[in-house]
Amino acid sequence: MNTVLIIDDSDINLTLIKALVLKLGECAPVLFDNPLRALDWCREHVPDLVIVDYMMPDMDGLKFISAFRALHGRNEIPVLMVTANDQKEVRYEALLGGANDFLTKPIDRVEFSARSRNMLSLRTGQKFLADRAAHLDALVSEQTQEIRNREQELIFRMSRAAEFRDPETGAHIQRMAYYSQIIAKGLGLDEKVLKLILEAAPMHDVGKIGIPDYILLKPGKLTFEEFEVMKGHAKLGHELLKGSGSETLRAGAEIAISHHEKYDGSGYPFGLVGTKIPLFGRIVAVADVFDALTSERPYKKSWPLAEACKFLEDGRGKHFDPMCVESFLAGWDDVLEIRQRFQDEEVPMI
């Protein structure tokens, strides 16, 4: 049903045009004999066609069209202006001022029907395109989300693959990722960054793929040379992930190469100091160490939570960025919830 707004200060014209509109079929006429009241109505309603007389008290048809077009979302609505035959200049002005077409008086039904139907077809086309645009928007959003979900799943599985040869678990990756997010939130970082670190943190040890088994899986203490090889996993992870078109992978590259740096410069691979270490690296350092300490492994028991917290506190300014430690401890309730949510499966014996 099309809504046709008719504005004319003459009752006989209003009645005539209304009758002609009803003859078009599928049209609901809305009548006003005052253009100001009609404009008020237009603020709350969107007509499909406007038929407006030129000469009216309070506001003539030209001014009405101008005011109507200025309303948000009304710029494309078809407008027919009704003028007398002798008002060529008025018609030109109307067309230049935003009217789509005009009707001359005395009104001829055939002309009225043809022009009105043309305008209503135009309006139907506009609504179809608007709906289609909205539908396509929704489709694109849905597809984009699907792609992002797949990307996330790939990242997670890749990270798990790296951890597979190491006696870590999938739950470790998820816990340390959420711990990282807790720290980031406590530091006041925005939603976009919180999402990014949650997605990128699992890739911190992806470089272990390049570490030989005899070193990676050695149960005892590594020799100096073996440890030097092991330290290579930071750069390897960076090499694997750097330069990607994906922001998440680039963040993963940064985390991979920096999460073993220490605040006092005694870390690796570059011995960076303080805030020269990328923030993500400083955050993941706290999250990863805490989870490693508080997890059961074939070669070690899990630490009590209080001891692990003390380790972090004692490491402030040395191993760890003090702000990151404070933020982690401030989110303790959330940390406990994460531990509860992501529990280790039974750890296989080497």
Added chain:
Amino acid sequence: MTELFVFDRELILDRLGGDEEIVTMMIDLYLQDVERTARSLADAFAQGQADAFMREAHTIKGLLATFSDDAGAAKAFVIEQQAKTGEISGLQPAVAALQRRLYEVADVLRREMGSVR
């Protein structure tokens, strides 16, 4: 001397797509409003309101054209154009003539309705 108004039903019907219902409705409306229309013209003139007077003349022009009264519409047009200049003082005779025309058209339409019903 202005020609007498003749109601050409076929012409009006043709213009309105053969719709008897609409023609009848419009005649009824004209007859209902003719007193008010004539009075509005006279009041606007008497009050010296050139803009309002111009709009009334314009409305009457359209009204008479609707019934294909070209002569009557022409009278209204002359008054409308004069009123546009803002100077309406000498228009009393034209106003009276236009009012007579309105009533003349009403009489013809009444007879038309009487013969149809």
